[in-house]
Amino acid sequence: MNECQMNSQKTKHTQLYDLHVARGAKMVPFAGYAMPVQYPMGVMKEHLHCRAAAGLFDVSHMGQAFIISDDGTFETAAAFLEKLVPCDVKSLEPGQQRYTQFLNEDGGILDDLMVSRLGLEGHQHWIYIVVNAGRKDADFAHINKHLPNGLKLKILDDMSLIALQGPKAADVLSQYIPEAATMAFMSSLDVPIGGIWCHISRSGYTGEDGYEIAVKHGDVQAICETLLRHDEVELIGLGARDSLRLEAGLCLYGHDIDTTTSPVEAGLLWSIQKHRRTQGGFIGAARVQKDIAERPPRRRVGIQPDGRAPAREGTIIQNTDGKDIGVITSGGFGPSAEGPVAMGYVKRRYSRAGTDVNLLIRGKAKPAKVVKVPFVPNNFYRG
Amino acid sequence: MKYTEDHEWIQLAKDGDSDIATIGVSAHAAEQLGDVVYVELPEVGAEFDKGDDAAVVESVKAASEIYAPLGGGITAVNEAWEDAPETVNAAPETDGWFFKMKITDSGELDGMMDADAYKTFLDSDD
Numbered sequence: 001m002n003e004c005q006m007n008s009q010k011t012k013h014t015q016l017y018d019l020h021v022a023r024g025a026k027m028v029p030f031a032g033y034a035m036p037v038q039y040p041m042g043v044m045k046e047h048l049h050c051r052a053a054a055g056l057f058d059v060s061h062m063g064q065a066f067i068i069s070d071d072g073t074f075e076t077a078a079a080f081l082e083k084l085v086p087c088d089v090k091s092l093e094p095g096q097q098r099y100t101q102f103l104n105e106d107g108g109i110l111d112d113l114m115v116s117r118l119g120l121e122g123h124q125h126w127i128y129i130v131v132n133a134g135r136k137d138a139d140f141a142h143i144n145k146h147l148p149n150g151l152k153l154k155i156l157d158d159m160s161l162i163a164l165q166g167p168k169a170a171d172v173l174s175q176y177i178p179e180a181a182t183m184a185f186m187s188s189l190d191v192p193i194g195g196i197w198c199h200i201s202r203s204g205y206t207g208e209d210g211y212e213i214a215v216k217h218g219d220v221q222a223i224c225e226t227l228l229r230h231d232e233v234e235l236i237g238l239g240a241r242d243s244l245r246l247e248a249g250l251c252l253y254g255h256d257i258d259t260t261t262s263p264v265e266a267g268l269l270w271s272i273q274k275h276r277r278t279q280g281g282f283i284g285a286a287r288v289q290k291d292i293a294e295r296p297p298r299r300r301v302g303i304q305p306d307g308r309a310p311a312r313e314g315t316i317i318q319n320t321d322g323k324d325i326g327v328i329t330s331g332g333f334g335p336s337a338e339g340p341v342a343m344g345y346v347k348r349r350y351s352r353a354g355t356d357v358n359l360l361i362r363g364k365a366k367p368a369k370v371v372k373v374p375f376v377p378n379n380f381y382r383g
Numbered sequence: 384m385k386y387t388e389d390h391e392w393i394q395l396a397k398d399g400d401s402d403i404a405t406i407g408v409s410a411h412a413a414e415q416l417g418d419v420v421y422v423e424l425p426e427v428g429a430e431f432d433k434g435d436d437a438a439v440v441e442s443v444k445a446a447s448e449i450y451a452p453l454g455g456g457i458t459a460v461n462e463a464w465e466d467a468p469e470t471v472n473a474a475p476e477t478d479g480w481f482f483k484m485k486i487t488d489s490g491e492l493d494g495m496m497d498a499d500a501y502k503t504f505l506d507s508d509d
Contacts, residue, residue, distance in 0.1 A: 037444075043417055043442075239443060310420065310421060310441050312445075312446060332443060332444075335418075362423070
């Protein structure tokens with residue numbers, strides 16, 4: 001987590017800062033915020049708890065915004081956003097969500113984000129986006145730069161965001177919202193929890209079933225305390241958030257993806273619907289089309305080190321002849337995988353699962369294999 | 384038991400004419416490291432000067448260097464790490480030792496902190 005070292009003039013607090021401290025969190029600077037890296041349970045147990053029961057995460061540092069068209073139509077807002085992202089926005093049904101990226105002119109990734117169309121009656125023309133904390137100012141500037149007259153970007157700096165993740169998340173949340181139990185993966189609902197209005201989506205960053213819940217700042221503490229009354233629910237810090245997403249094979253912006261990587265290299269082509277690949281019409285389309293036609297020279301892959309030594313970000317990947325072929329972009333220990341897990345970029349001809357490679361760990365070549373991600377099976381709700 | 388400012392502990396014992404130091408990390412350091420998942424130990428016979436990197440301890444979060452707190456040669460390493468790296472967290476100042484070294488100059492221990500001084504050091508560090 002190199003963002004930890006990012007200097008910020010003044011560390012911001014989320015609404016849950018006091019709750020974190022009261023519950024014994026170790027707070028660290030992250031993307032300009034003081035955030036809990038772990039609670040007294042520790043990273044390992046927090047991780048395993050989230051996979052076994054339910055974890056509650058404060059992700060209020062992330063950026064949330066609406067994109068709204070003055071003409072009151074979804075189509076106008078979607079047509080605009082489709083210029084900035086490669087995913088199909090126009091076909092979003094009310095209450096449907098997709099994962100996508102902002103690209104630069106060269107097709108490099110400026111950020112990855114969730115985009116959804118509100119399902120709430122009277123607001124179905126509103127587009128809701130969630131972007132990374134460390135990129136939100138740049139993202140909002142990027143949107144504003146391209147925003148035509150007649151469209152508005154409404155930054156939701158009055159909203160907190162929490163995630164409830166794990167196999168028991170649905171049991172817990174459906175005690176307040178029965179509909180939550182059968183919500184489709186990547187869909188959203190605008191409903192009250194115990195009388196408090198929330199925007200709830202069935203999505204997350206752990207590979208588990210679960211929800212992300214946006215709520216007004218003034219209400220977030222009450223929601224968290226309500227959820228934490230359940231024995232199944234424990235607070236989970238950034239440390240376990242990172243190991244959970246790494247095991248799930250999910251990219252961390254600034255590490256596995258950045259402006260030097262394209263969506264095809266990063267293995268994110270699945271998030272670009274077919275007609276958008278062929279028709280283009282978004283910033284960076286030429287690169288995406290070139291990568292599809294010519295196949296990119298390198299690919300993001302999962303790396304499974306032999307033995308127990310974790311391979312950290314920056315570790316050089318070599319072929320078995322000792323020639324450099326790539327670099328680890330995220331690596332650590334997977335508590336559920338019960339061993340080291342990593343991902344990184346390798347030259348294309350080494351990207352096939354099962355390829356033997358070496359990792360240069362503290363000067364010594366240690367054997368590893370290219371593997372398919374995720375490292376633990378995804379556990380999303382499929383109805 | 385002596386402690387260093389790098390949060391390592393040293394237990395000195397005589398083996399005939401030799402001074403053998405057992406080295407580990409303090410309970411405070413083990414707590415700061417978090418859950419330890421891997422330890423890379425030096426080879427028996429390796430020689431180190433005071434302050435050299437001698438071992439690496441990896442927690443879920445990050446890798447940290449363990450320095451040779453004294454100059455000398457490695458005489459033994461804790462084989463328990465292979466299967467149970469979590470011993471660092473469970474018993475940092477007893478079963479959780481890292482390695483033993485035959486020290487060149489026991490004078491290097493002079494001025495190192497005892498348990499009380501280390502406690503004071505920790506309090507002032509916060």
